[in-house]
Amino acid sequence: MNSDGRMQQRLRHEAGALLEQDKVDRIIGFEPGSLKFTTTPLITKIKDDLDRLVINPFIVNNLAVFLPGLKGRIAIVSKGCDSRSIVSLIQDNKVSRDDLVIIGIPCPGMIDLRKVEKLTGKDRDEMDDIIREGDKVVIREGIRDEGYGITPDPYPLTLEVSDVLFDNCLACEFPTPQDYDILLGEPVASRQSAAGESVESQESRVESRGEGDSRAKRLQSEASSERSVSGLQTINYRLLTRQQRWGFWRKEFRRCIRCYACRNICPSCFCKRCFVEESEPQWLMPVPRWQENLMFQVIRNIHLAGRCTDCGECERSCPMNIPLRSLTMEMYNLVGELFNFKAGMDKDAPPLMTHYEQEEAEDLIR
Amino acid sequence: MGIKKIAKKDIGNLLHQWGKDYTILVPSTEGDTALTVHGSRFTVHGLWDGSDVNLDWHRNTVKPPKSNFLPPMEEMFRFQKGKEGHSIELPQEERRQLIFGIRPCDARSLRLLDMIFTDVYQDPYYLPKRNSAVLVGLVCLRPYDSCFCTSLGISPGGSDDVDLLLTDIGDEFLIEEISDKGKRLMELTAGLEDATEDDITKASEAKEKAYGKVTRKIDTQHLKDKLLSSFEDETYWEKVAAKCIGCGICTFLCPTCYCFDITDEKVKKQGARFRCWDSCAFSLYTKMPMENPREEKWQRVRQKVCHKFEFYPMSFDVIACTGCGRCIRLCPVNWDICQTLEGIRDRGGDHQ
């Protein structure tokens, strides 16, 4: 049994005990999704449901998003980033620590299916299995489609885990929950220290058991020609001119349909009524014009200053693949630089934007 | 009915010919995020830029073709205030559209939308676009695991709702004339070859095989009545709605959802009235100043499901779902309509 399996077993046991001993009213965790390699939130009061709880490399959602809407005592499954969101919600008085049992998962990072799709040339539903084995990810036999110009690939295919994790997982500073009542495994170290390796490993990125496979080579060269293998580009602002940035975001936000998934999936967007829905005054038109779409995102980001934990859910949920994390990261880094502050690290600290300290650089209100 | 074929490499020529009379819309990446978007390389049917259209690996678009008839935002009219008071100006009529490579399920969705947009009042924005458009269908050889069109009387090779139907038969597309409109278009099209018996056999085999690839099923029998009796089952709907985050993905990207908002914009003395997509999933959607009839999330989830599977059938005798699976595969929390419907069936008689 791998580490996920062991944690999963313990999780079911602990969650069952919590319900049985009436320590909590509800469990929030993950259960298998209805599509391959997906999971879905499980919010339940029923003990029998707990046999469906899973831990695997696809438990991507930040479950903290459900907390403000639920009453009673709750046990919540929490990865490193999720726990910081929970702490942040406690700081904002959206939930009480006393009502929570945090079941922590030391998180080795989540697998980005878009990266896997990109590297294998197969879609998610056409792969049989994606198995994580230590630092490798093994993709099992996909469906071989007959006769439409695509040469079947040799499988299984072994990939480096660092090539298929979400960008925010690769950049994660605190993979082990910051606050927990139960920790399901041994704490894991931040991946950041090993960041250098992933760059040089591009040559060996795609291993294949097939010999002389041209497709694998092609994939290899494609992958190395880009900064990131994910479907999204992470924009390094400091390398772009103002005009380039403007052009980039115009293009990206033209696709935005204003479905507000980025906002609704975000634990830090807890406002009952979002500024974008106000009609008097109407800050923004409800029409999905790129300028408005961009402004919505910019203002949302400002509201997230000191709250965003870089969980990556906004970008992940976007149906139009807009690289939202490029914006949130900018704010995340800015908050770190200006205030030496990281969100969700100390439940007793006041929220960043609600207090002022003498030594702050801004002297406007001193 | 003539059956022709065209080499894939000549598709560009074909579109050039058609482009003289139509705005050509092809599966497009909408900008250059040329990477997969939730399994699809294509976000929408967008303006053809004249380059090669490679549909070899084409899976359905993220945005449904309703975007081409009921756009996410649309100017209804402009207004201006002058000395004589307000004057109103209508937008110019757009060029007719040719949607190339539309899936049978999506073509059906337009037929479903026609019902609401012709009901009692003729919608003056949707209908002219719709009536003048040509739909060139493409047999769906690679349905997703989230697809369940066959449960709704749609086949991945279905030709009921398109004007022409293409089938990928290797290096060529088979082209079938389906409607009179399609026939007229074909008459004006040069450079097509007659299909051979062999081609036709290949295409029908491909269609049959595609049908078998749709493995996800829902049971629609008595569904309307089951939903009717579930209407007040708050416990069930609360359970179903618990993990929904209330975003607009499933409704905005549903090919048959049509809700819209009407909104004004004015700068100084002139402005415009717009309509843009809206969603029953949003908590403020039904909000009136003094009350909100759908205050709770479970009521909104119920509305979404019942509208498609109960209310639409009551009004138009047809389910407003094509089984395209977008709402399932694009949902950030994997909320699955099929599971909800299954749950309705299993809810049992004790509630009724």
Place this chain on the structure above:
Amino acid sequence: MTASDISDKHRFLAQGNVYLPHIMIIEKIIEETPGVKTFHFNFKDEQIRDEFTFESGQFGEYSVFGVGEAPFCISSSPTRGDHLEFTLQRVGKVTNALHRLGVGAEIGFRGPYGNSFPIDLLQGKNLIFVGGGIGLAPLRSLIWNVLDNRDKYGDVQIIYGARSPADLCFRYDLDAWGDDKTVDVITTVDRQESRVQSPVSRVEAGNSRLQSQESRVGAGDSRLQTADSRLLREGFVPQVLEQVAPSAENAMAIVCGPPIMIRFTFPVLGKLGFTPEQMITTLEKRMKCGIGKCGRCNIGDIYVCRDGPVFTYAQIKRFISSEH
């Protein structure tokens, strides 16, 4: 419903672009209560003015250009006047903008939309009108319609209530109906004493009478007098209805008011022997398009704007318990 079902009242707007508003001119403004105004308005285009017809219960989409559209019923009666009226409470963006307008201002109007009160069904019956607050607006259109064809109807009883004396709308109508010996008007308020800020003159306690109120009429209007012959009761509309206890025999009850009032009124009517088919109401939803397309006013298989806003309780019973 199909296109062939378009009745004459729809046909007026079924031609051309149904979303295009007519330009209307505000001719007069009456301040009913501190937050409620009635606007008299008319088509700018005189030809349309002559062609336009509507029926009691129908509504329109009113717009302030650049601000937006909102639905309100036409509160005047088709049997009277050379102008149209609508009445609205200042509650949101569009209503605020409308309230800021003065006489002579231009607004947009689309309509008439929706069905209307079933005149055929009402004729020959005793009618009990039950209204609350601004809910008197649609009833008022029908009441005048009925009174202008008085011989076609049986007894007419009007039970109208508001939160406080200051919140009573259409005092001039209440007066006129009170003067009409063929009509029984019962006015009630939730509480007698007016709100602190209210400029309304004090109503005598106990067996008080609705006294002459100071004028809140727009420019040039005659002063309103509330005749002192009618009792102003205290109590919620459903309670008063129960006390008054109209007979259900050969009667129809037409109920319009805030959702909470409607919710408590139907059971009382039921107790009095009214069947769901004998109870009529108008539903208020956030009707954006007005023509059954935008989806907002959908409850059950009903589009309030297309199939309503007038319904019998029998038609909507199943849905309003959970969504109204």
